[in-house]
Amino acid sequence: MELADQIAQYLVSGLSTGAIYALIGIGFAIIYNSTDIINFAQGELVMLGGMFTLFSLNVLHLPLPLAILFAVAAATAVGVLFERLTIRPLKSPTPLALIIITIGGSILIRGITMMIGGKDTHAIPAFSGSEPILIGTATILPQHLWIFALTALAITANKLFFEYTITGKAMRACAVNRRAAGLVGIDVKRMVLFSFAISSALGSLAGIIVAPLTMTSYDVGIMLGLKGFCAAIIGGLSGGIGTVLGGLLLGVLESLGAGLISSGYKDAIAFIILLLILFIRPQGLFTKAQTERV
Amino acid sequence: MLKVKNINTYYGKVHALKNISLHLSAREIVALIGANGAGKTTILNTLSGVTPPASGSIQFEGEGVNGLAPDRIVKIGISQVPEGRQVFKGLTVADNLELGAYLRFRSRADRNAIKLDMQHMYELFPRLGERKKQMAGTLSGGEQQMLAIGRALMARPKLLLLDEPSMGLAPLVVQEIFAVIEKLRQEEGTTVLLVEQNAKAALKMADRGYVLETGKVILEGAAADLLESGETGFKTEG
Ligand SMILES: Nc1ncnc2c1ncn2[C@@H]1O[C@H](COP(=O)(O)OP(=O)(O)OP(=O)(O)O)[C@@H](O)[C@H]1O
Ligand SMILES: [Mg+2]
Numbered sequence: 001m002e003l004a005d006q007i008a009q010y011l012v013s014g015l016s017t018g019a020i021y022a023l024i025g026i027g028f029a030i031i032y033n034s035t036d037i038i039n040f041a042q043g044e045l046v047m048l049g050g051m052f053t054l055f056s057l058n059v060l061h062l063p064l065p066l067a068i069l070f071a072v073a074a075a076t077a078v079g080v081l082f083e084r085l086t087i088r089p090l091k092s093p094t095p096l097a098l099i100i101i102t103i104g105g106s107i108l109i110r111g112i113t114m115m116i117g118g119k120d121t122h123a124i125p126a127f128s129g130s131e132p133i134l135i136g137t138a139t140i141l142p143q144h145l146w147i148f149a150l151t152a153l154a155i156t157a158n159k160l161f162f163e164y165t166i167t168g169k170a171m172r173a174c175a176v177n178r179r180a181a182g183l184v185g186i187d188v189k190r191m192v193l194f195s196f197a198i199s200s201a202l203g204s205l206a207g208i209i210v211a212p213l214t215m216t217s218y219d220v221g222i223m224l225g226l227k228g229f230c231a232a233i234i235g236g237l238s239g240g241i242g243t244v245l246g247g248l249l250l251g252v253l254e255s256l257g258a259g260l261i262s263s264g265y266k267d268a269i270a271f272i273i274l275l276l277i278l279f280i281r282p283q284g285l286f287t288k289a290q291t292e293r294v
Numbered sequence: 295m296l297k298v299k300n301i302n303t304y305y306g307k308v309h310a311l312k313n314i315s316l317h318l319s320a321r322e323i324v325a326l327i328g329a330n331g332a333g334k335t336t337i338l339n340t341l342s343g344v345t346p347p348a349s350g351s352i353q354f355e356g357e358g359v360n361g362l363a364p365d366r367i368v369k370i371g372i373s374q375v376p377e378g379r380q381v382f383k384g385l386t387v388a389d390n391l392e393l394g395a396y397l398r399f400r401s402r403a404d405r406n407a408i409k410l411d412m413q414h415m416y417e418l419f420p421r422l423g424e425r426k427k428q429m430a431g432t433l434s435g436g437e438q439q440m441l442a443i444g445r446a447l448m449a450r451p452k453l454l455l456l457d458e459p460s461m462g463l464a465p466l467v468v469q470e471i472f473a474v475i476e477k478l479r480q481e482e483g484t485t486v487l488l489v490e491q492n493a494k495a496a497l498k499m500a501d502r503g504y505v506l507e508t509g510k511v512i513l514e515g516a517a518a519d520l521l522e523s524g525e526t527g528f529k530t531e532g
């Protein structure tokens with residue numbers, strides 16, 4: 001294969017993992033914008049997406065579309081429960097307490113999943129076969145197309161929700177000015193709960209659509225969560241296009257780095273970018289001086 | 295319409311309101327004046343449920359209001375225009391107004407009325423009408439104040455609490471805003487509790503006034519008398 005073809009191939013797989021990172025990253029951003037919390041348990045909801053799908057396929061014997069819906073719903077319920085049990089009861093939470101709680105929560109979710117489901121790595125069938133499709137000289141798997149399509153759909157739906165519905169606008173209002181939001185009658189705590197619900201739904205969807213390519217197990221959430229976090233940081237914790245671009249950029253760089261340099265560097269790339277951004281441009285790459293954060 | 299009896303409000307150990315009593319009748323404009331730190335904002339926040347009183351009673355239209363959450367208080371007809379406008383900066387003018395009616399979105403009948411009410415706000419504040427799609431953060435100070443008032447009115451309050459609407463604004467803009475407040479009272483019968491440091495301007499428009507000092511009411515009476523006595527002690531030159 002020639003270099004150009006190889007690069008095209010790396011781009012395809014980089015963009016599809018990037019799309020996954022973007023979905024996870026948007027989840028980080030939505031919660032951050034409505035609560036100032038970096039929810040380190042976000043990665044576990046991604047993992048739960050895959051594991052719940054596995055459960056509904058193998059134990060409940062649901063057909064795939066239903067299994068996916070069930071998994072998103074179940075993971076969302078876990079996210080909501082997580083907020084209810086850990087974040088809401090805090091009277092005057094300090095940032096450190098919140099970090100510890102979300103990390104503790106993630107360890108707990110991971111532990112319970114391991115106890116129930118075991119330590120094995122499981123495969124989830126691709127949504128519509130794994131016969132590669134030839135595009136020019138590069139090949140693309142049907143699952144990649146699913147990833148692009150479902151990610152685009154989820155991001156568009158998310159965008160429409162925040163732009164056009166009164167609840168979405170109320171959540172943005174909370175993000176920009178919580179006090180004033182309370183004074184117009186918005187129940188701020190409820191909006192926080194919604195932000196956990198939406199983030200969990202997006203995160204679990206990411207975990208589900210990527211599982212056929214990468215397999216799933218109780219501990220995939222750690223790395224995926226960190227990558228999503230990295231995407232969100234590149235995007236300046238914007239709940240919109242910034243984080244999408246951040247995810248895609250990260251996915252492509254990883255894939256090129258792994259392919260052209262050495263696959264051993266794949267995960268290191270995310271952390272190098274993360275550190276560089278935090279040192280050099282903590283507001284993110286794609287943020288103007290003053291932009292909306294949701 | 296509003297009866298406040300002996301309320302005490304604390305911030306931790308700071309005793310911010312000491313046995314405050316005041317009342318408003320329907321369609322009244324009442325000024326609440328006092329120096330920095332007197333407790334004016336705290337009174338409004340106590341009425342809005344943001345800083346509930348430790349003791350005392352608040353009755354609105356005969357119902358107890360103590361301990362209600364801020365959204366419930368908006369629902370029963372008390373809206374606050376907070377100090378420093380506090381518009382939703384990253385959202386458009388239209389979105390800000392719509393959010394003012396947030397609690398009314400639950401009822402279908404109200405949803406149509408909300409559209410009309412927004413039109414009404416644009417008539418009341420034509421400058422907002424010209425800037426519907428503009429981000430609230432890019433408005434001038436005066437326009438942001440108008441937006442903050444419009445947003446509060448979108449809840450259709452019976453009682454409007456205004457916290458220093460003249461702060462940092464040119465006299466002409468202040469006049470414009472005060473004119474709207476008068477108009478609201480006349481046309482819609484809105485009752486207004488107006489917090490101001492600009493005592494002269496506030497008392498000129500108000501029917502009655504209270505003068506606050508370090509958390510206590512030290513003087514109350516008809517606005518004209520307060521104006522005349524000059525005993526408000528500070529900044530009556532407005
Ligand atoms: N969040 C808070 N925590 C502690 N003390 C507070 C808090 N908010 C207000 N105070 C104190 O309560 C007192 C009354 O404050 P308040 O804001 O009601 O005054 P104000 O009359 O509105 O003043 P200004 O004209 O400056 O707006 C002040 O002594 C202030 O320091
Ligand atoms: Mg004040």
